[in-house]
Amino acid sequence: MKIFPVFSALLGILVSVIGLELDVHSKSSIQKATSLIAQGLLDYYEGTKYGGTIGMFSWPYYWWEAGGAWGSLIDYSYYTENDTLVPIIKQALTYQTGEDDNYIPLNQSTTEGNDDQGFWGIAVMAAAEKNFSNPSDPKKAWLTLAQAVFNTMSARWDTKDCGGGLRWQIFQWNSGYDYKNTVSTGCLFNIAARLARYTGNDSYSDWAEKIWEWFDSVGLLAVSGDSYYIYDGVEAKACENITKYQWTYNQGLLLSGCAFLYNHTEDEVWHNRTKALLKGSRVFFQNDTMYEAACQPANTCSQDQRSFKAYFSRFLGLTAVMAPETSDTIMTWLTASAKAAAQSCSGGTDGHTCGTNWFKHSWDGNYGLGEQMCALEVIQNLRVHDLPPPYTAHEGGSSIGNPAAGYSVTTANASPLKLDGGDKAGAAIITIIISASLIGSGIWLIL
Numbered sequence: 001m002k003i004f005p006v007f008s009a010l011l012g013i014l015v016s017v018i019g020l021e022l023d024v025h026s027k028s029s030i031q032k033a034t035s036l037i038a039q040g041l042l043d044y045y046e047g048t049k050y051g052g053t054i055g056m057f058s059w060p061y062y063w064w065e066a067g068g069a070w071g072s073l074i075d076y077s078y079y080t081e082n083d084t085l086v087p088i089i090k091q092a093l094t095y096q097t098g099e100d101d102n103y104i105p106l107n108q109s110t111t112e113g114n115d116d117q118g119f120w121g122i123a124v125m126a127a128a129e130k131n132f133s134n135p136s137d138p139k140k141a142w143l144t145l146a147q148a149v150f151n152t153m154s155a156r157w158d159t160k161d162c163g164g165g166l167r168w169q170i171f172q173w174n175s176g177y178d179y180k181n182t183v184s185t186g187c188l189f190n191i192a193a194r195l196a197r198y199t200g201n202d203s204y205s206d207w208a209e210k211i212w213e214w215f216d217s218v219g220l221l222a223v224s225g226d227s228y229y230i231y232d233g234v235e236a237k238a239c240e241n242i243t244k245y246q247w248t249y250n251q252g253l254l255l256s257g258c259a260f261l262y263n264h265t266e267d268e269v270w271h272n273r274t275k276a277l278l279k280g281s282r283v284f285f286q287n288d289t290m291y292e293a294a295c296q297p298a299n300t301c302s303q304d305q306r307s308f309k310a311y312f313s314r315f316l317g318l319t320a321v322m323a324p325e326t327s328d329t330i331m332t333w334l335t336a337s338a339k340a341a342a343q344s345c346s347g348g349t350d351g352h353t354c355g356t357n358w359f360k361h362s363w364d365g366n367y368g369l370g371e372q373m374c375a376l377e378v379i380q381n382l383r384v385h386d387l388p389p390p391y392t393a394h395e396g397g398s399s400i401g402n403p404a405a406g407y408s409v410t411t412a413n414a415s416p417l418k419l420d421g422g423d424k425a426g427a428a429i430i431t432i433i434i435s436a437s438l439i440g441s442g443i444w445l446i447l
């Protein structure tokens with residue numbers, strides 16, 4: 001959304017009392033509201049503009065968030081039963097796969113983290129589960145790409161420090177390499193769980209169990225009564241000093257992963273874990289309305305953090321379908337949050353730019369790709385029960401797989417690329433900024 005400061009302030013005052021109209025029970029109302037929000041989201045897309053790169057969003061949105069945004073638009077197409085955007089989504093997802101078709105494109109590889117690759121992996125996993133229009137090249141089939149991400153990420157499972165887990169960064173020259181974090185390891189968990197259900201191959205569920213046990217053993221999984229919470233990460237070398245921030249997307253990655261595993265295995269262990277993570281998710285709601293508790297109250301959320309509620313909404317929707325016992329709680333949260341989010345979408349020159357804070361019943365003055373994604377996901381996920389649940393290879397899915405996808409000499413085990421001094425310096429600066437914004441802007445939630 002391009003905002004012209006003076007006009008937008010005036011317009012903001014004029015329209016901020018109206019908000020986006022939303023009747024949460026009406027398909028056409030949800031379609032209308034989400035199509036306006038999606039239009040705002042695509043204002044940030046570079047790929048349809050002169051000189052822009054396919055698949056990329058404008059600065060300051062990093063490549064990982066583009067993976068998140070395409071995932072949101074796959075959901076948009078599916079839940080609103082609208083295939084208008086299918087061609088551009090498909091083009092973006094297939095253009096950014098990289099030389100080895102594993103989402104480590106050379107343009108990104110100097111700064112790419114495990115979590116960045118993970119979010120593109122999650123997008124293509126959803127494409128397989130939603131029977132999203134198949135690419136003609138089998139190397140770029142959605143399931144094959146998801147397996148390629150799984151294979152290359154699981155190859156980086158690192159038992160040298162901390163008994164396992166994934167480092168935040170893929171490459172040693174990036175700061176963050178010495179940090180093992182939940183989002184990277186959680187992406188692998190989420191993809192493993194979904195591949196287990198989609199393909200029926202037990203190797204993936206074995207991996208998921210191993211990853212879960214690592215979270216537990218290292219102390220990233222916090223148990224309090226019958227609730228599970230999940231912390232941000234841990235210093236790799238000493239395997240101590242847990243960074244105790246709690247983010248919505250981390251909770252959602254593990255929650256929905258457990259729900260997929262429960263649905264697939266029907267094992268009570270995974271059901272219990274799902275329910276405990278759901279109870280822990282309460283810290284992210286007030287009056288049933290979702291918020292990014294670690295940064296939103298102080299209005300210090302970084303650009304990245306401002307998109308987290310989008311993934312959380314997506315993962316909650318999937319959980320409600322995969323573990324029906326969670327549905328009542330989740331639909332109550334999504335309904336209240338969707339209404340509140342719609343009211344926040346009353347800013348900008350277009351009059352339906354969305355804000356960060358959904359408690360205000362009006363626009364809060366913030367805007368960006370993250371805000372559009374969050375409102376879009378929370379509203380469209382109201383429709384999870386109106387459409388078929390995620391497909392599998394045996395039921396409804398048609399994506400071609402390749403269990404050995406993704407390996408190659410250049411990137412399989414993250415063997416260092418040849419970088420000159422300038423590239424390395426650039427890479428380091430970017431990651432320092434990212435780490436600073438992570439460490440500087442959160443508050444710890446009290447359990």
Ligand SMILES: *[C@@H]1O[C@H](CO)[C@@H](O)[C@H](O)[C@H]1NC(C)=O
Pocket residue numbers: 031032035038039080082083084085
């Ligand atoms: C379908 O999606 C396109 C692109 O987002 C949008 O312009 C159009 O209004 C949508 N149609 C309906 C019926 O929602």
Ligand SMILES: *[C@@H]1O[C@H](CO)[C@@H](O)[C@H](O)[C@H]1NC(C)=O
Pocket residue numbers: 053054095096098105107
């Ligand atoms: C890589 O960057 C170049 C130069 O900006 C651009 O032309 C190309 O499309 C990019 N490729 C990908 C996969 O992003």
Ligand SMILES: *[C@@H]1O[C@H](CO)[C@@H](O)[C@H](O)[C@H]1NC(C)=O
Pocket residue numbers: 235237238239240241
């Ligand atoms: C852990 O924290 C303590 C106290 O702040 C500090 O002295 C120690 O160096 C930290 N360990 C690591 C591995 O960062």
Ligand SMILES: *[C@@H]1O[C@H](CO)[C@@H](O)[C@H](O)[C@H]1NC(C)=O
Pocket residue numbers: 268269272
């Ligand atoms: C699941 O939780 C219930 C209720 O707390 C408990 O009785 C049961 O033993 C648990 N099952 C497993 C397999 O842990």
Ligand SMILES: *[C@@H]1O[C@H](CO)[C@@H](O)[C@H](O)[C@H]1NC(C)=O
Pocket residue numbers: 262263266321322323324389
């Ligand atoms: C798995 O998900 C489907 C679709 O929502 C549901 O019908 C089924 O009951 C779920 N299985 C279990 C064990 O809950």
Ligand SMILES: *[C@@H]1O[C@H](CO)[C@@H](O)[C@H](O)[C@H]1NC(C)=O
Pocket residue numbers: 286287359
């Ligand atoms: C929650 O609802 C109560 C009662 O309506 C209200 O006083 C309170 O301000 C609300 N909390 C937030 C964060 O909006």
Ligand SMILES: *[C@@H]1O[C@H](CO)[C@@H](O)[C@H](O)[C@H]1NC(C)=O
Pocket residue numbers: 131134395396397398
């Ligand atoms: C999935 O897509 C394939 C190929 O387009 C199609 O033949 C099949 O009917 C679709 N399955 C469902 C459940 O829609």
Ligand SMILES: *[C@@H]1O[C@H](CO)[C@@H](O)[C@H](O)[C@H]1NC(C)=O
Pocket residue numbers: 201202203204403404
């Ligand atoms: C199951 O997955 C594993 C791990 O990716 C793979 O090595 C194996 O070939 C797969 N088995 C089948 C039957 O696809």
